[in-house]
Amino acid sequence: MIQLKNLTKRYDNVVAVNDLTVDIQPGVVTGFLGPNGSGKSTTMRMILGLDRPTSGSVTIDGKNYADLKFPLREVGALIDAKALHPGRSARNHLLSLAATNNIPKKRVDEVLDIVGLSKVARKRAGDFSLGMGQRLGIAGALLGDPQILLFDEPVNGLDPEGIRWVREFFRGLASEGRTVFVSSHLMSEMALTADDVIVIGRGKLIRQGKITDLTESAVGSVVVRSPQADALGAALRQAGFQVTADNETSLTIGGATSEQVGDVAHDNNIALHELTPQRASLEDVFMELTADSVEYSGSQHTTEEAK
Amino acid sequence: MSSSISLASSTKAEWIKFRSLRSSIYSLITLIGLTVGLGALITFAIAKHYADRGGDLTYDPIASSLAGLFFAQFVVGVMGAMLMTGEYATTSIRTSLAAFPRRTEFIISKVVVLVVTLLIVGEAMVFVSYFIGHMIEASYNVPTASLSNGATWRAVSFGGVELVLLSLLGFGLGLLLRRTAAAIAVFVVVLLVAPILLNILPSSWGEPILRWMPSNLSQGMMSLTRDAHTFGPWNCLIILALYAIGLVSLGIVFFNRRDA
Numbered sequence: 001m002i003q004l005k006n007l008t009k010r011y012d013n014v015v016a017v018n019d020l021t022v023d024i025q026p027g028v029v030t031g032f033l034g035p036n037g038s039g040k041s042t043t044m045r046m047i048l049g050l051d052r053p054t055s056g057s058v059t060i061d062g063k064n065y066a067d068l069k070f071p072l073r074e075v076g077a078l079i080d081a082k083a084l085h086p087g088r089s090a091r092n093h094l095l096s097l098a099a100t101n102n103i104p105k106k107r108v109d110e111v112l113d114i115v116g117l118s119k120v121a122r123k124r125a126g127d128f129s130l131g132m133g134q135r136l137g138i139a140g141a142l143l144g145d146p147q148i149l150l151f152d153e154p155v156n157g158l159d160p161e162g163i164r165w166v167r168e169f170f171r172g173l174a175s176e177g178r179t180v181f182v183s184s185h186l187m188s189e190m191a192l193t194a195d196d197v198i199v200i201g202r203g204k205l206i207r208q209g210k211i212t213d214l215t216e217s218a219v220g221s222v223v224v225r226s227p228q229a230d231a232l233g234a235a236l237r238q239a240g241f242q243v244t245a246d247n248e249t250s251l252t253i254g255g256a257t258s259e260q261v262g263d264v265a266h267d268n269n270i271a272l273h274e275l276t277p278q279r280a281s282l283e284d285v286f287m288e289l290t291a292d293s294v295e296y297s298g299s300q301h302t303t304e305e306a307k
Numbered sequence: 308m309s310s311s312i313s314l315a316s317s318t319k320a321e322w323i324k325f326r327s328l329r330s331s332i333y334s335l336i337t338l339i340g341l342t343v344g345l346g347a348l349i350t351f352a353i354a355k356h357y358a359d360r361g362g363d364l365t366y367d368p369i370a371s372s373l374a375g376l377f378f379a380q381f382v383v384g385v386m387g388a389m390l391m392t393g394e395y396a397t398t399s400i401r402t403s404l405a406a407f408p409r410r411t412e413f414i415i416s417k418v419v420v421l422v423v424t425l426l427i428v429g430e431a432m433v434f435v436s437y438f439i440g441h442m443i444e445a446s447y448n449v450p451t452a453s454l455s456n457g458a459t460w461r462a463v464s465f466g467g468v469e470l471v472l473l474s475l476l477g478f479g480l481g482l483l484l485r486r487t488a489a490a491i492a493v494f495v496v497v498l499l500v501a502p503i504l505l506n507i508l509p510s511s512w513g514e515p516i517l518r519w520m521p522s523n524l525s526q527g528m529m530s531l532t533r534d535a536h537t538f539g540p541w542n543c544l545i546i547l548a549l550y551a552i553g554l555v556s557l558g559i560v561f562f563n564r565r566d567a
Contacts, residue, residue, distance in 0.1 A: 045401070045566070045567075048401075048404075048405045048408075049404070049405075049408050050401050050404055050405065050566065050567040051566040051567070052564075052566060065408055066408040066409065068408070069310060069311035069312070070311065070312060071405065071406065071407070071408060072405075072406050075405075077405055079401055079402070079405070080398060080401065082397070082398060083397070083398045083399050083400075083401045083402045084397065084399045084402055085324070085328065085393065085394075085397045085399050086397060087328045087329060087330060088324070088327045088328060089327065092323060092324075092327035093327075095323050095327075096320045096321075096323040096324045096327070097320070097402070097406050099316055099317075099319045099320035099323055100312055100316055100317050100320040100406045100407045101312060101316070101406060101407075102312075102316055140402065
C-alpha cells in the first residue's frame with residue numbers, strides 16, 4: 001500500500017501538490033486523474049523519492065522509498081518512457097537495472113518477452129517509437145516482479161492494440177493482489193481500466209472513490225421530444241428546471257430525472273414522443289470536477305465549438 | 308544473497324551502462340589516438356628539429372613523448388562531465404535513482420567506473436607513448452630518459468594519474484552544473500583560458516596564482532626538472548587530488564539535496 005500524508009510540494013511560489021492525503025490500496029487498479037499540470041507526475045516522483053516533499057510524507061508499506069532494500073523488487077515504475085539513454089540497447093538498459101537489484105539476467109529476457117520487445121531487444125532504445133518506448137518502460141517496471149506498480153501516463157503513444165493490451169495487463173496485475181497506480185489525463189481511458197479513482201486539480205484532492213460512485217453521483221439530463229415543445233419548455237422552466245431547446249421539437253433538461261419531466265408533461269396535458277434519461281459520461285464528470293482547476297485551458301469559445 | 312543493494316552491484320550496473328554506449332568506446336579510441344598518435348608525431352618533429360639544429364637547444368624527452376596528454380586532458384574532462392550530464396540530458400537519472408536511491412553510493416559507483424577505466428587505459432597509454440618516443444629519440448640520437456631512473460618512472464606513471472584526476476574534475480563539474488555545455492565550458496576556461504590570462508598579468512601577480520592552477524599542477528606532476536615557481540611532482544599530485552575530491556564531494560552534497 002502507498003500512503004500519502006499531507007503531501008505538499010512547493011516550487012518557489014507555485015504549489016504543485018497541495019496537502020494530498022490518500023491511501024492507494026492493493027488488489028485494485030487505482031486511476032490517478034487530473035488535467036495536465038495538476039501535479040500527477042510530481043506526486044509520482046515524490047513516491048519514488050526523486051523529488052523531496054516540501055512537507056508531508058510518502059510511505060510504501062510503511063517505509064520511505066530510499067529505505068527499500070531492493071527497490072525494483074518492491075516497486076516498479078514507469079515515470080517517463082524517454083527516461084533512458086537513447087544510445088543504449090533495450091536489453092542493455094534492462095541489464096543495467098537488473099544488475100543494481102541483483103535480478104537474474106534471465107528475467108530481462110522474460111520481461112522483454114512479456115511486453116513483446118524480444119525481437120528489437122538489441123536495437124538502440126533511441127530508435128524506438130513512443131509506443132515501443134512505453135513498452136520498454138513497462139518492462140523496466142516489471143523487472144523485479146514487484147507488488148507495487150506505478151505508471152505515469154502509460155497509454156501515451158500506444159496504438160489501439162497496445163492500449164487494449166495495457167488495460168488487460170493492468171487488470172491482471174491487480175487481480176494478482178498487486179497495487180497498481182496509473183495516472184492519466186483521460187477519464188475515458190480510466191473508466192475502462194481503473195476500479196478506484198483519485199482526482200486532483202491544481203495539486204489538490206478533488207475526489208476519491210470507486211469509479212462507479214463517481215458516475216452515479218453525477219447529475220444527468222433528460223432529452224424530450226414533443227410536438228408542443230414550446231409549452232413544455234415553459235412549464236419546465238416554471239417548475240425550476242434548466243431547459244435548452246435542441247430544435248423545434250426537442251429539449252434537453254439539465255439536472256432532472258425522467259420521472260420529474262414526465263410528471264410535468266402529464267400535469268400540463270402535453271404529449272411526449274420521446275423521454276430519454278442521459279447519464280453523464282465520466283468525461284463530463286471529470287470536466288465538471290476539474291473545471292475550476294485546469295492549469296492551461298483554451299478559450300471558452302473553442303471548447304464550445306469542439307463539442 | 309546480500310540484504311540490500313551492494314556497492315559491487317551498483318558498480319557493475321554502472322559498468323554495463325558505460326560499456327554499452329558507443330560514445331564511451333569512441334571517447335576511449337580518441338583518447339588513445341591523441342595520446343599515443345600525437346605524442347609520437349610531436350616527438351618525431353621535435354627530435355628531428357633538435358637533431359638538425361645540434362645541441363644548442365634543451366630537450367625534454369618525457370615532455371615530447373607525453374605531449375599528447377595535453378589534448379587528452381580535454382577528452383577525459385568531457386568523459387567525466389558527460390558521465391553525469393548524460394544522465395540529466397536524457398532524464399535517465401530518474402530511472403537510475405529509482406533503481407538505486409542511495410545517492411552518495413550511486414555517485415561512488417560512477418566514480419569507481421571512471422577511475423578504474425581511465426587508470427588502466429591511461430597508464431597503458433603513457434607507457435606505450437613513452438616507449439614509442441624512446442625509440443624515435445634513440446633513432447635521432449637525441450637525449451633519452453630511462454625508466455630505470457626513478458624520476459622518469461614517476462613522471463611517466465603520473466601521466467595516467469593526471470588523466471584520472473582531471474576526469475574527476477570534469478565529473479565534479481558535471482555533477483554540480485548538470486548541463487554538458489556548462490560543465491565543458493568551465494573545464495576549458497579553468498584549464499586553458501585562465502592560465503593564458505594569468506600569464507598576461509604582471510608576473511608578480513600571476514605567478515603565485517598560476518602554480519595553484521590545475522593546468523600547472525598537471526604539468527608539474529610530470530616534470531623532470533624543478534622550476535622555482537612550481538610545486539614538486541608529489542605536491543602537484545596531492546593538490547590536484549584534493550581539488551578533485553573536494554569538487555566531487557561538493558557535488559555529492561548538492562546531489563543529495565536536489566530533486567532529480
